[in-house]
Amino acid sequence: MSIVIENVSKSFGSFQALKDINLEIQTGELVALLGPSGSGKTSLLRIIAGLESANQGFIYFDKENITTITAKERKVGFVFQHYALFRHMTVFENIAYGLKVRPRNERPKKKDIEAKVYELLELVKLKDLAKRYPSQLSGGQRQRVALARALAVEPKVLLLDEPFGALDAKVRKELRRWLRRLHDEFHISSIFVTHDQEEALDVADKIVVMNQGKIEQIGTPNEVYENPQTPFVYDFLGNVNLFKGRLNNGKLLHGNTVTNVPDGDPSETREAIGYARPHDINISRVKSDEEEVKVSIAHLHIVGPSVQIELIREDTKEYLEAELPKEHYTKLNLKVGEKVFVKPKQLKVFIPEDYMI
Amino acid sequence: MVLDERAERIIGILSDSFFPILKAGLYFTVPLTLITFTLGLILAFFTAIARISGIKPLVAIAKFYVWIFRGTPLLVQLFILFYGLPSVGITLDPFPAAVLGFTLNKGAYSSEIIRAAILSTPKGQWEAAYSIGMTRAQAMRRIILPQAIRVSVPPLGNSFISLVKDTSLAATITVTEMFQKGQQVAAATYEPLWLYIEVAFIYLMFSTVLSYAQSMLERRFDRSVAK
Numbered sequence: 001m002s003i004v005i006e007n008v009s010k011s012f013g014s015f016q017a018l019k020d021i022n023l024e025i026q027t028g029e030l031v032a033l034l035g036p037s038g039s040g041k042t043s044l045l046r047i048i049a050g051l052e053s054a055n056q057g058f059i060y061f062d063k064e065n066i067t068t069i070t071a072k073e074r075k076v077g078f079v080f081q082h083y084a085l086f087r088h089m090t091v092f093e094n095i096a097y098g099l100k101v102r103p104r105n106e107r108p109k110k111k112d113i114e115a116k117v118y119e120l121l122e123l124v125k126l127k128d129l130a131k132r133y134p135s136q137l138s139g140g141q142r143q144r145v146a147l148a149r150a151l152a153v154e155p156k157v158l159l160l161d162e163p164f165g166a167l168d169a170k171v172r173k174e175l176r177r178w179l180r181r182l183h184d185e186f187h188i189s190s191i192f193v194t195h196d197q198e199e200a201l202d203v204a205d206k207i208v209v210m211n212q213g214k215i216e217q218i219g220t221p222n223e224v225y226e227n228p229q230t231p232f233v234y235d236f237l238g239n240v241n242l243f244k245g246r247l248n249n250g251k252l253l254h255g256n257t258v259t260n261v262p263d264g265d266p267s268e269t270r271e272a273i274g275y276a277r278p279h280d281i282n283i284s285r286v287k288s289d290e291e292e293v294k295v296s297i298a299h300l301h302i303v304g305p306s307v308q309i310e311l312i313r314e315d316t317k318e319y320l321e322a323e324l325p326k327e328h329y330t331k332l333n334l335k336v337g338e339k340v341f342v343k344p345k346q347l348k349v350f351i352p353e354d355y356m357i
Numbered sequence: 358m359v360l361d362e363r364a365e366r367i368i369g370i371l372s373d374s375f376f377p378i379l380k381a382g383l384y385f386t387v388p389l390t391l392i393t394f395t396l397g398l399i400l401a402f403f404t405a406i407a408r409i410s411g412i413k414p415l416v417a418i419a420k421f422y423v424w425i426f427r428g429t430p431l432l433v434q435l436f437i438l439f440y441g442l443p444s445v446g447i448t449l450d451p452f453p454a455a456v457l458g459f460t461l462n463k464g465a466y467s468s469e470i471i472r473a474a475i476l477s478t479p480k481g482q483w484e485a486a487y488s489i490g491m492t493r494a495q496a497m498r499r500i501i502l503p504q505a506i507r508v509s510v511p512p513l514g515n516s517f518i519s520l521v522k523d524t525s526l527a528a529t530i531t532v533t534e535m536f537q538k539g540q541q542v543a544a545a546t547y548e549p550l551w552l553y554i555e556v557a558f559i560y561l562m563f564s565t566v567l568s569y570a571q572s573m574l575e576r577r578f579d580r581s582v583a584k
Contacts, residue, residue, distance in 0.1 A: 051484050071487040078488035084481035088503045098489030101499065153489050 001062050001156035001189050002027050003048065008057030010043055017043040019213040021057070025191065025206075030183045032200035033193045035210035036236070041193045042081075042161055044210070048191065049159050050074045061157070077150030077188075079160040083142045085134040091145050092130040095120055098153040120148040123182070140171040147179075151186065158183070160192035164199065176203050197237045201225060209233050231350045234275045241281065241320045243347065247272035252349055255315035259291045261349045272351050276344035278308065281322035283332060284341050292341040295320060297334055302326075309334065311342060367551050374542045375555065378535055382559055385452070385534035389524045393456055394517055397463030404468035409475060419468070426465035432526055434458050439530040455527040459520065466516060474509035475501060507578040514571035518564050525560075535559060 003025040010018040018040045025031050033041040046052040048059060050071035058067045066074055086094050096117045099108055108116065121127045124144035134142055143163065150158060163179070164172040180203045183190045194200050200207050201221040209216045209224060209232070217229045228234040245254030248269040252259045259274065284292070298319070299310040307329040311320040322342060324332075334340065407419040426434065439454040449457065478501050486496035528537035539556035543549045 049488065051487070071484070072490050072492065075490070076488065078484070080481050080485060082481060084479070084485040086482065086485070086500055088507070097499075098491075101489075101491050101495050149485075149489065 002060075003157065003189060003191075004058075004060040004063075005044070005048070006058045006060070008044070008047060008054045008059065010040075010047060010052065010054050017213055018047075018054070021215060023208060023215065023218070025189055027189055028187060029189055029205045030180065030203060031189075031191045031206045031208060032204035033191060033208050033210060034195070034197060034200040034236070035216075036195055038212075039210040040213040041195075041208075041210045045159050045161055045191060045193050048157075049076050049078050051078070074157075075153065075155055076157040076159055077153065077155035079143075079146045079150050079158070079163050081162040081165055083134070083146040085142060085145055085149070087134055090131050090133055091121070091126060091137070092117055094134070094145055095148045095152050098149065116152065120152055123151075124148045139167050140175060143167065143175060147182075151182075156188055158186075158188050158190040160190065162193055162195070164196075165194075172199070173202075179203065201237070209236060211236070228275075228348070231273065231275065234348065234350075239278050239321060239323075241276050241278065241344070242318075243274035243276070243344070244318075245272060245274070246270065247349060247351065252347070255293065255313055255318075257291060257293050257315070259344070259347055261347060270351050272349050274344065274347040274349045276347050278321045278323040279306075280345045281320065282343045282345055283309070283322055283324065283334070284343075285332065287341045289341075289343060292343045293320075294339060295342050296339050297336050300334065300336060302329075311340075314339070367548060370542070370546050370548055371551060371555050374539075374546075374552065375559075378538045378542070378556060379559055381533055381538035382535040382563065385527070385532055386521070386524050386563070389452070389455055389459065389527060389532070389534060390517075390521050393459035393463055393524075394520055396456070396460040397467055397520075398513075400460060400464030401467035401471050404464060405471040405475060408468065408472050423465045423468060426462050427469075431458070431462050431523065432529065434462060435526060435530050451527070451530050451532045454530055455524075455532050458530075459524065459527075463516065463520060467513060470509050470512045470516065471505065474505040474512075477508055478504050510571075510575050510578050514568075514574070517571070518567055521564050521567060522560060 003023075005021055005023040008018055008021040009016070021040075021044060023044075033044060035041045043052060047054050050066075050069060050073075054067065058065055060066065061074070071078075086097065089097065096113050099113045099116065102108075118127065118130075121130055124147060126141060126144055126148070129137065129141065134145065137145065143166075147160075147163075160179075164175055167175065176199055179190075179192075192204075204221060206218065207221055207224050208218050211232045217224055217233045219227075224233060225237050228237060234240050243252065243254040243259070245252050246269050247253075247261065250261055252261050252272060252274050254274065261274070287294070294314040295311040296314065297309060298312050301308040301310075305326055307324050307326055309322045309324065309329075311322060312318070313320060320342065332340075404419045404422060407415040408423075410416065435455065435458040438449060438458050439451065442449065482500055482504065483496055486500045491500070524534055525536035527534050528540065531537070533541075536556060539552050543552040546552065
């Protein structure tokens with residue numbers, strides 16, 4: 001089912017949670033709503049589910065306006081952050097309940113319900129735990145029950161609120177990959193809320209980055225990571241180095257260094273900040289280029305396949321971070337305290353007025 | 358040997374009066390407790406539902422009822438029902454008057470317990486119920502109430518045990534329950550100390566049995582509920 005969100009705003013008292021949100025989701029897409037807490041991502045998800053109502057704007061499912069339709073009638077599957085399993089029912093009953101409470105003429109036969117529940121239990125690998133109560137399950141198991149319960153009513157849209165937030169790192173990774181496969185199998189549209197950029201980048205088809213009730217950027221994981229449209233997106237989707245300076249005629253002056261910036265060239269001088277990811281920082285032992293910055297090595301983190309290097313600029317004393325593949329690091333033979341030269345392979349410049357309120 | 362004689366007399370009175378008092382308990386105290394507790398619960402349940410219904414007149418009626426019966430002494434309520442109402446032409450027998458008084462009083466208190474238990478069920482349980490297609494009534498009956506009942510068992514058990522003892526107030530409107538019986542024997546024998554200790558002991562027996570029943574019930578309900 002395709003979902004269209006049109007000019008949706010929502011406030012809680014004087015706090016505006018969502019400001020004029022527009023978003024389109026195609027059938028079969030797995031979309032991540034990514035943002036820090038308070039960015040409005042959960043409010044948006046709950047408005048799509050019908051658990052919250054928008055103050056203005058419209059929501060369409062397959063071009064049908066469902067803005068004023070209740071949660072019960074929207075027929076979406078919703079997985080809650082803290083699972084919200086029915087505590088007084090077994091795993092089996094939890095999953096079966098959505099089918100059992102249907103009006104008599106739509107309700108499947110008892111046998112069919114049972115078959116359906118066992119099929120779902122098989123899918124979430126919990127067949128042996130059908131008779132357990134939620135309190136007797138681990139976090140990951142509860143999460144899978146919550147998912148099976150949501151899928152039992154055969155929703156066209158699956159909504160998940162921080163689905164893996166309360167789980168430990170390893171289980172989280174396993175479950176999100178599994179969610180991806182499940183999503184593909186069921187041919188549904190899914191939206192999940194997360195504040196974990198790694199999670200969003202890992203499984204989503206499309207990422208919607210949100211901040212302070214607004215959408216900052218919509219794009220594929222690759223687009224938002226490689227080509228952030230705003231400083232916020234740059235910052236939120238991974239580590240970043242800031243080069244604060246002044247921009248004039250396509251050149252950014254920061255510290256004692258001038259870097260050519262092809263994409264930003266206001267004619268008058270402006271305060272500006274250049275952004276570069278740690279793996280986009282080049283390190284060399286000898287200065288071969290005017291644009292290189294002299295730095296000293298403050299710290300080396302050598303664990304894992306790549307090496308993180310903390311650097312201090314000689315001119316401004318600001319910290320920079322670089323990331324090198326291990327082989328490259330070994331070749332350079334870097335030591336703490338040494339002076340080297342760095343240059344951002346690409347620098348994206350933003351003018352602060354653009355985003356400061 | 359004066360002491361022996363006195364002790365003998367007291368033991369005689371106590372053993373003679375034990376079964377009549379116990380019988381008064383079984384004939385009046387226990388039925389009064391069970392009937393008013395059951396009726397009180399039903400009244401409390403509907404009052405609690407009315408309070409959270411969001412329907413203004415219902416909310417107002419429920420609030421008013423709880424306000425009146427929680428804010429005035431039980432003893433005064435019983436006196437109004439039994440001694441006061443005849444002057445406007447409504448005469449109640451002692452036992453029905455006691456049942457009515459205790460039911461109204463317990464209903465008001467218990468409705469607050471039930472209301473709190475319903476409200477203590479996390480909001481997510483409602484939302485989860487709606488999200489799998491339940492109506493408000495279905496969610497209430499199948500998801501919220503079963504959980505609320507478990508939460509309200511301990512405080513309701515508490516109020517049940519206090520009801521057992523409160524029924525002694527029925528003596529003041531001439532119901533011959535245990536305390537009334539004890540009073541009669543005490544007056545006839547001039548042994549108030551020992552007689553009232555005996556009455557207290559029988560109340561203790563009743564409430565001990567009931568406390569035990571309550572803890573059994575709690576354990577049964579607690580088994581499957583996650584904290």
